[in-house]
Amino acid sequence: xxxxxxxxxxxxxxxxxxLVGQPEGTRPPGKRWGxxxxxxxxxxxxxxxxxxxxxxxxxATILVALAGVGLFLLARGLPAVRAGxxxxxxxATSFWQLAGPLAFGSVWAAALALLFAIPVAVAVxxxxxxxxxxxxxxxxxxxxxxxxxxxxxxxxxxxLMVFAPMTAGLYRWLSDxxxxxxxxxxxxxxxxxxxxxxxLVLAVMVLPIIAAVCREVFLxxxxxxxxxxxxxxxxxxxxxxxxxxxxxxxxxxxxxxxxLGRALGETMAIAMVLSPTPFLMSxxxxxxxxxxxxxxxxxxxxxxxxxxxxxxxxxxxLILFVITFAVNYLARRVVARSQPGA
Amino acid sequence: MPKAIEIASxxxxxxxxxxxxxxxxxxAPRSITAFIGPSGCGKSTLLRTLNRMHEVIPxxxxxxxxxxxxxxxxxxxxxxxxxxxxxxxxxxxxxxxPTMSIKDNVLAGVRLQRRRLSKGEANSVVERSLRSAxxxxxxxxxxDKPGASLSGGQQQRLCIARAIAIEPEVLLMDEPCxxxxxxxxxxxxxxxxxxxxxxTVVIVTHNMAQAxxxxxxxxxxxxxxxxxxxxxxxxxxxxxxFSEPNQQATADYIAGRFG
Numbered sequence: 110x111x112x113x114x115x116x117x118x119x120x121x122x123x124x125x126x127x128l129v130g131q132p133e134g135t136r137p138p139g140k141r142w143g144x145x146x147x148x149x150x151x152x153x154x155x156x157x158x159x160x161x162x163x164x165x166x167x168x169a170t171i172l173v174a175l176a177g178v179g180l181f182l183l184a185r186g187l188p189a190v191r192a193g194x195x196x197x198x199x200x201a202t203s204f205w206q207l208a209g210p211l212a213f214g215s216v217w218a219a220a221l222a223l224l225f226a227i228p229v230a231v232a233v234x235x236x237x238x239x240x241x242x243x244x245x246x247x248x249x250x251x252x253x254x255x256x257x258x259x260x261x262x263x264x265x266x267x268x269l270m271v272f273a274p275m276t277a278g279l280y281r282w283l284s285d286x287x288x289x290x291x292x293x294x295x296x297x298x299x300x301x302x303x304x305x306x307x308x309l310v311l312a313v314m315v316l317p318i319i320a321a322v323c324r325e326v327f328l329x330x331x332x333x334x335x336x337x338x339x340x341x342x343x344x345x346x347x348x349x350x351x352x353x354x355x356x357x358x359x360x361x362x363x364x365x366x367x368x369l370g371r372a373l374g375e376t377m378a379i380a381m382v383l384s385p386t387p388f389l390m391s392x393x394x395x396x397x398x399x400x401x402x403x404x405x406x407x408x409x410x411x412x413x414x415x416x417x418x419x420x421x422x423x424x425x426x427l428i429l430f431v432i433t434f435a436v437n438y439l440a441r442r443v444v445a446r447s448q449p450g451a
Numbered sequence: 452m453p454k455a456i457e458i459a460s461x462x463x464x465x466x467x468x469x470x471x472x473x474x475x476x477x478x479a480p481r482s483i484t485a486f487i488g489p490s491g492c493g494k495s496t497l498l499r500t501l502n503r504m505h506e507v508i509p510x511x512x513x514x515x516x517x518x519x520x521x522x523x524x525x526x527x528x529x530x531x532x533x534x535x536x537x538x539x540x541x542x543x544x545x546x547x548x549p550t551m552s553i554k555d556n557v558l559a560g561v562r563l564q565r566r567r568l569s570k571g572e573a574n575s576v577v578e579r580s581l582r583s584a585x586x587x588x589x590x591x592x593x594x595d596k597p598g599a600s601l602s603g604g605q606q607q608r609l610c611i612a613r614a615i616a617i618e619p620e621v622l623l624m625d626e627p628c629x630x631x632x633x634x635x636x637x638x639x640x641x642x643x644x645x646x647x648x649x650x651t652v653v654i655v656t657h658n659m660a661q662a663x664x665x666x667x668x669x670x671x672x673x674x675x676x677x678x679x680x681x682x683x684x685x686x687x688x689x690x691x692x693f694s695e696p697n698q699q700a701t702a703d704y705i706a707g708r709f710g
Contacts, residue, residue, distance in 0.1 A: 243509065333546035337610070339507055341560035341617065342536035351559060355550035 179430065186424030189417060196417035198410045199387045204421060208428050210390040214400030215429060217392065218304060218379065219372035222311035227365055230316045234323035239349060250324060257317035265381035268310035273301035273382060280305070280395045297395045305394040307382040311375055315368035322367060326360030327353055359444045366440050373404070373433055380405040403429045454518070455480035455621060455651040456501065461515035462680075463496050463505055470496045472680035473515075476670060480620075483643060483652045485662035485689065488672035489709065493681025494655045497672070498623050501653065502538035503531040520620060536564065539619035543626040545606035547598030547613070554594040556609055557581060560617040576616055583649075584612035585642045604635025608642065615650065622646060624654040628661065640665050659705060663693050671701045 153161075194202045201207035237250050277299055284297035334352035343351055385401030401409075403425045411422055456478040463471040471493035478484050486494040499505040500513050503524060517524045524534045547556045557577045562568060568576075577594065581587040586608040590601070598609055607627060614622060624643075628636040643665050646652055656662050662669050670686040685692065685701045696702045703709055 331546075331549075333542065333544055334548055336504065336507070336542060337546040337548065337613075338559075340502065340504060340535055340540035340542075341563060341613065342532050343560075343563055344532050347563055351548060351563075355548065358550075 182423060182427035182430055185420055186427040189421035189424040192417045192421060197421050198406075198414060198418045201388070201421075204424060206388060207421060208403075208425055210388050210400055211403045211406050211425060212428050212432060213390045214304075214385075215373055215402040215404065216432060217400065218308050218311060218402055219369055221305070221308035221394075222315055222372045223365060223369055225309060225312035226316045226319055226368055227361075229312075230319035230364070230368070231323055231361060233316070233320040234327055235349065235353075237320075238324050238327040239345070239353070250321075253317050253320050253324075256313075257321065259314075261314060261375060261377045262381075264310055264314050265378040268306060268378055268382045269302070272310060273303075273306045275301070276303075276306050276309075277301035284395055292392055292394045295393045295396045298397045300397070302382055302384060302399075303395055303397070304383065304399040307379050307399075310378045310382055311372045314375065314378060315371050318371060319361075319364040319368040322364030323357065323361055326357040326364070330356050362440050362444045366437055369436060370433060373429060373436075375402075376404040376408045380408050453480055454478070455482075455520060456653070457516075457518040458497075458501075459516045459518070461497070461500060461513065461517065463493065463500050464510075464512050464514075465496075465508065466510035468678070469680040471500070472682045474683045476683065476686050478651060478653065478668070480651050481647055481649070482667040483647050483654060483665055485666035485669045486653065486655045486672060487657075487659060487662050487669060487704075488681070488684075489674065489704065490657075491677075491681065492672040492674045494670075494672045495625050496681070498625055498653060498655050499540075501621070501623055502535050502540055504535070504540060506531070536560075536617055537619050538621040538623060539614035539617065540623045540625065541607070541610050541614055541627045544630050545603055545610055547601075547606050547609050549597070549599045551598055552595045553590050553598050553601070553609060556598040557612050557616050559613060564617060580612040580616040581609075583615055583642075583646070584608045585638060585645075586612055602635070604631050604638060607631060607635065607639060611639070611642065611646075615646070620651060622650045622652045624652065626655050626657060629657060636661070659693075663689060669693070671696075671698075671704065673700055673704070 189197070190204045192204060194200070197204065197207055199207065233253065237246050237253070241249060277297075280297040280301060280303065281299075283293050284295075287293050330353045334356065335348055338348040338351040341351075379402050383399050383401065383405065384397075385405070386398040387401070389398055389400045391398070391400060407422045407425055410418070414422055454477050458477070459475050461471065461474045462469065474497060486498060488494050496505060501517055501519070501524070505511050505513060513525060515525075519534070519538060523529065524531075524538070547553075548559060551559065554573075554577050557580050558568070558573055561573075561576055578587060578591075581590060586605060589605060590596075590609075593600075598606065601609060607630075611622075611627075628639055631639070640661065643652060643654070654662075654666065666689045668687060669689040669692045671684045671692070672681050673684050674681050685696060685698045687697070692701065693705060696705060
């Protein structure tokens with residue numbers, strides 16, 4: 110017999126192998142590769158083992174941190190749910206009287222912000238990735254990224270001192286000419302410090318992160334699909350509709366979710382722009398009386414809170430935590446369902 | 452001789468790189484013309500100049516003229532979008548739109564040209580195109596399934612159906628079988644013989660047996676070295692070219708002595 114060739118140890122199967130084997134275009138966008146199969150028999154090299162353990166540890170850390178935050182919010186926040194008048198901030202008679210309007214305010218302000226930010230962000234990302242000459246695309250993309258790095262206090266100051274006074278005239282005009290529209294009803298604010306102003310400031314704040322995510326997703330559109338569209342006689346806009354958007358849909362939603370997270374949690378910009386009215390739940394956009402948000406309320410009340418009031422504020426945090434989870438989950442569901450064959 | 456395509460002193464560039472040098476040739480309507488030659492000889496580039504897909508690549512440009520049915524596709528004021536509606540294309544890798552159903556894939560091009568398409572019209576376009584592409588019997592009862600659920604060969608025939616759904620005059624095929632198995636390749640070759648009755652077909656292929664089997668005329672291209680432009684060596688009826696090539700380079704390539 111000749112020399113015995115040692116059998117090559119089977120490479121440990123992992124998610125990576127699936128990445129390599131996937132033919133381009135067959136993987137639905139945004140879909141995970143699925144759970145890595147159980148380790149097959151074989152030797153694992155030291156480097157692979159170290160990398161795997163490091164990655165597993167990092168993944169576990171996220172879960173531990175999330176669970177820790179959740180437990181803290183539950184343990185400290187739940188007692189406040191049963192608290193009565195006297196123990197709660199702003200003289201609330203029950204926790205829900207406090208939490209309801211604030212939860213509404215948070216969701217309302219964030220939803221308005223996304224409503225303004227998403228179309229603009231998608232357009233900005235399209236311009237950078239599809240239309241801008243290459244010389245401008247790079248610097249412009251970097252500029253958008255810099256916008257994302259501006260501290261929210263600065264946005265708040267700008268909103269309060271520059272933007273709000275600018276908008277007062279517009280609000281008066283809207284109220285005069287479109288006051289019949291329920292959202293524009295009521296006496297318009299003379300200072301411009303309204304929920305609409307706050308939402309617009311929020312929109313400017315979340316725009317860069319959405320635009321940055323969309324830009325990256327648009328740039329990864331498979332060249333095969335773009336060529337297919339062009340060869341069918343599609344114009345540039347039609348190519349974007351045929352090849353870019355369907356591929357980018359889940360990416361756009363992911364970007365919007367990141368933006369929503371920032372908008373829901375944003376404290377300073379809201380706290381600085383708005384002078385809130387306690388327990389108010391109103392969809393009117395142009396008035397001096399405005400609902401407050403959970404994050405801003407926590408920031409405003411925490412310095413003077415003691416005893417059960419602290420628990421109530423932590424309970425508000427728990428509500429915000431739950432809202433964020435719910436919205437994220439819903440968005441994922443929507444994306445998953447809109448993909449054929451998924 | 453009637454002419455579907457007339458290429459006159461065509462040069463193609465990628466930035467400063469000269470990819471195709473001074474090609475002139477004439478293609479008869481309702482025929483299959485094969486472009487063969489070694490890798491990098493510019494045959495795919497030349498093909499892509501015929502429907503102005505070459506210029507999609509940044510820095511790519513063309514000089515010379517290409518007449519399709521007598522009209523210069525590089526004439527001033529000619530919209531490349533309209534050129535591509537008249538000159539369809541099938542690519543090397545099957546590229547159905549991954550998020551669209553089989554039916555929507557077939558209709559993708561039609562819907563660009565005609566906003567309003569009644570259900571009946573849409574169904575008849577889908578059936579006619581899929582029949583012409585030899586795919587109808589295989590997919591008729593799952594038209595709403597995603598195009599990506601088909602096998603590679605079926606996907607390529609779906610792409611052919613999508614291209615002919617808009618009824619172009621010319622169909623360009625850029626190595627349409629190189630990513631397919633022999634059985635799928637055979638299906639596409641049989642299909643092409645039928646397509647010839649309606650369309651002028653130009654195919655780039657690395658497979659010389661394929662060129663010999665399906666084409667009426669063959670154009671052989673070569674390059675004289677790296678970074679040199681590709682040039683047309685010989686163009687003529689396929690049978691004559693494979694039995695008695697005029698040029699030594701053609702004979703060497705066909706015999707498998709290089710390339």
